[in-house]
Amino acid sequence: MRTLYYRSYQAVMRIAMKFIPWRDPELIKGEGSLLDLAKLVKEYNIKKILIVTDQGIVSASLLDSLLKELDKLEVNYFIYDRTVPNPTIDNIEEAVHMYENNNCEGIIAFGGGSPIDCAKLTGARIAKPNKRIEKMKGLFKVLKTTPPLFVVPTTAGTGAEATLAAVFSNKETNEKYPVMDTSLIPHVAVLDPLLTIKLPPHITAETGMDALTHAVESYIGRSNTNETKQWSIEATELIFDNIYEAYENGSNINTRSNMQTAAYLAGKAFTRAYVGYVHAIAHTLGGFYNIPHGLANAIILPHVLDYYGESIYSRLAELADVIGIGEHSAPNKEKAKLFIDEIRKLNENMGIPNSISNIQENDIPIMVKRALKEANPLYPVPKILYKEDITELFRIIKA
Secondary structure, eight states: OHHHHHHHHHHHHHHHHTTSOOOOOEEEESTTGGGGHHHHHHHTTOSEEEEEOBHHHHHTTTTHHHHHHHHHTTOEEEEEOBOOSSOBHHHHHHHHHHHHHTTOOOEEEEESHHHHHHHHHHHHHHHSTTSOGGGGOEESOOOSOOOOEEEEESSSSOOTTTOSEEEEEETTTTEEEEEEOGGGSOSEEEEOGGGGTTOOHHHHHHHHHHHHHHHHHHHHSSSOOHHHHHHHHHHHHHHHHHHHHHHHOTTOHHHHHHHHHHHHHHHHHHHHHOOOHHHHHHHHHHHHHOOOHHHHHHHHHHHHHHHHGGGGHHHHHHHHHHHTOSOTTSOHHHHHHHHHHHHHHHHHHTTOOSOOTTOOGGGHHHHHHHHHHHHTTTSOOSSOOOHHHHHHHHHHHHO
């Protein structure tokens, strides 16, 4: 009965998604495109803007060229740089306080997934000042116009510059919650590969595998469309062609640019077709152990794909053809296994482990409960999993 309910819920959502007024961000891309952002902010008639970032971005001087351009155009800016990995409720409230105290009129998110999520949720709180962020978790709990949001990703992975999703952490309960609403889709996205050339190799690897997880989970799910499938295919091909070179040679601008494009396309795909149990488990592990989201996804992805078994053989066989592995006429199972093996090889070659050994056995029951609460019935996964399945997966990931 639960399976029928979940599938019915997903079918209704699949129909409803066709009527949602999707907004694609205005896209600015290419080397040095960051310098065009200040002029665009001015065109929005914004005189005061909040910049949400983190201390690593500030100390690396990545903001400097943007700040100079804003100064030239007499746009006042206020920098919130206390965002932590897996942004907290406190981060969001502090940023809201800075925005309101300085009468800001828009937000620039500058950094990886955490500053972007923090900025999105800051906008949500400004749009709904009487609603706590905890009450916005889930789907379509904002439904208000947020301040103009300009997103400048400095990693190629989360796709947050294209999505309706943002995630926050409750440190008191070790929980991570997604907030999903079309009002959180950024108004402008800046893809400047120059901002990613100094990324440490392990961040390049983890964020790139995060993008691959988005592409694969949206492709194998049951709510994909011809459009989202094409985005997933393009993203998958770009990632397999470029991620290892970006990891080995971070100064390769063409490779960096291709990875940004892949992350953006994968973000567009999963914001419309959703993700699955990889993300539900990763969010839970991030809440409990503060494991970076991309790293968690990279480790979990091949285990979950293996567990799905024959329910995804045909889809993974198609992706195997996309990246050119295996004989085209080989059985779907064989090609699917080869695709999963390629993911494992990528992880191994980039120093990503195959397990998360610090998972505590006594934490597993509550983590299972939270992962299931996130995934069922919302995520249109290829195969419905239940308590015993997710418990087994946690133990496989721990091994």
